Amino acid sequence: MTRSLVFNLFLITTAAWLCAYCSSPKKELSQATLLRSPYLQCAFKDSLTILWRTDSGEVCHVEYRSADQEKWQQATGITRATNTAAIENEVVLHHLLPNKKYEYKIFTNKQEQLPDEKFWFRSPLTKKDTAFTFFAVGDIGEPVDEGGTPDVLAKALEPHKDSLAFGLLLGDIVYPDGSSQRYDQNLFQYFTKVFPYVPTYALLGNHDWQLPDDFTKEWKLPNNEHYYSFDYGKTHFIGLDSKIGDFYDYEEQVEWFKNDLQKRAKDTEWTIVFLHHNGKSCTYKQDYENVIALYPIFEEAKVDLVLNGHAHTYERLNPMNGQGEPISQYIGKTATYANPSGFISITVGSGGKLRGIGSDPKPFTPDPEHCRHPNLVAKANHLWAYLQLSIEGRKLKAKAISTEKGDVVDEFIIEK
Template sequence: MRLSASAPPRRTTTPFSLVLAAVLLLVGGLLLALPDRAGAAADTLISQGRPATSSSVEDGTFGPEKAFDGDSATRWASAEGVDPQWLRVDLGPSATVSRVKLVWEAAYATAYRVEISADGVAWTRLATETAGNGGTDDWTGLTGQGRHLRVYGTARGTPYGYSLYTVEVYGTSGTTPPPTGSFSVVAAGDIAAQCTASSSSCAHPKTAALAQRLAPAFYLTMGDNQYDDALLSDFRNYYDKSWGAFKAKTRPVPGNHETYDPAGPLAGYKAYFGSIAYPQGEPYYSYDQGNWHFVALDSNSFDDPAQIQWLKDDLARNTKGCVAAYFHHPLYSSGGHGNDPVSKPVWKILYAAGADLVLNGHDHHYERFAPQDPDGRATSAGIVEIVGGMGGAEPYDIETVQPNSQKRISGTYGVLRLDLTDTTYTWQYVGVDDRVKDSAPTYTCH
């Protein structure tokens, strides 16, 4: 092992040299004389189990989380034959990194960088490899601070892709180990225009690929899943070719376009999703994950007394500490459709039950609001609303900025990545270029 001391960051030697070094240690009895091993042992592992993303995956069995699961038999693998590729981990706010250990599979990098970033946009280089030969690379003596760390591969050592059994990041972090019950969710609304990946301007295949790379526990859609009239044939020809790849892990709700089907309102939507969208026999339903209760609603029929009574009863039965609801029409929006009062009675029910988060689509932009009550008054006891209608449909302009609106982005396709724990939630709006466009504060559940 090359010592780091005050020199620039170094890495271990090749696998053959490691074997030779082990023999010398056994023969010479020198194990206790290596100060860098003692120093490495004092480092704290801060990356295990943390949320991870990647530029691509070979398939669903080689997701980015595999490199951080503590299992040396599992691995992340990128798509084959494409440079560059990257693997990224969220270490939590204000992590300090002193060491990064990489264990490569046969598909290794001959050239790569280890980088750190506070916001996932601007990156600082911690280490550079230009003559990699696989095996184990142990970079010590690093000095870096930020939230996100990534391994950025620029040249492959094989015709395949990049593949890492483990990435171990050592240092200090304010959120290690991960908070209790943590999981991630990817969400978007207003998704499948009538186009496919054969058109470079078609956005929903790009948002679907991004959603898969983020590797969440499950996916939410906030309506208008398929344009224009949500026919079953259109679902099969367009949505199914992109977001349909993870249909089994999707929990959808309908939008107004799902009501335009000539065969009947929601006919194509129901035929395509089946029990996924109707797990309780209606287009509204609920489920739990961790300490979260999720309520999926059909805002096309908020005037239906049966749905309203179901919502009241469902919230009365809830025993979870955090509540999120999602439906198509936002009560508040700065976009072309603007505020939709049809949602106000539902907001009043949710607010009275102490709900924390509401997700909507309908307007084709991204927007987040400060906590507010149903009348639009800012209050710490209020509901946080997110408009996330940038899943693939043509963007809408921002028109009239509403009170309590904190951030608005139009013209950039992307998805929401929500990070939830037993007591908190936060999120990022990630563009199809894999750049984080907005990071929200961390909120504590009511």
């Protein structure tokens, strides 16, 4: 057999195989049903992550465009199994223009999910645009049938979603044990008008620490997902994992914390630390020594605010020094702080569960006048509330807002 004949036979065989392959029926993608509405994570620099869950799915993508664009852009993502028999869809958007409002659509197996909804988000700021507003709140996922109010919190946040850059969730996200099986029932079902529009950054509380692996499967967070930091405008945010008060990998985490503070950009104007447990407090919770041990670091690094949950109430402390002592010049002056020294610590564990409301036999109310720490408390109240913070250059405005009535129950300003 000649070489040319062999070659011709090869061509004929290859053509026949290709013809058979092309004519064979292609696998059809299954119809996917949405189980969890989209939620936004990791809004950093020019990128943002969108996640949602379906009952099945092999491929996913997002179509998106800014308000001044006609053509839709497309970004493909990945699908993966979860520990609740659902499929997680994840798409990361890159090269976003700064401080722009984008609309987006989500697709699983090439089918649009919730086509009647108009989803949108606002891309992160640059350092030139330093005015933004965010919220902080903890202890939100108490079941409604047990007296919890995640539904009330969600309704309170919804009218403000257009002005909120992101939110900080200060631990104890889902009661009683942070189980993945409870996330949709106790949390996500109530926030379908908030989480698809406002990115959130969560951290573990003591209840989440009963099933810590479930927590990391529900959220996409920086670093090791236990402790991390990020910049927004000229503000540096640091989230810590205080576990059940003893801290996750305490020595290693504290060393990371110190190094992170040293690596802050030179033009950083504000530093905000958030974690679950309180240090000193006049609430019904004990003082947590591992948090108090960080006070000298807070003072030396010029941390401005420390935000925590854990105590199911609201409590703002007077500015403290590194020894945890209220700075005398600020005692009784709770409205405006001009070039303050020290740091201000605030408990916002009033997002969905109040101590003394529901099953507890005796109601708890703050009593700062009879506190074990004299002159520690600037303002306290026992209402369902979240904290709204606005940074406008070198001015920070904070308001604690009642989730039931929408009125302001505490406010203060820091000016540098």
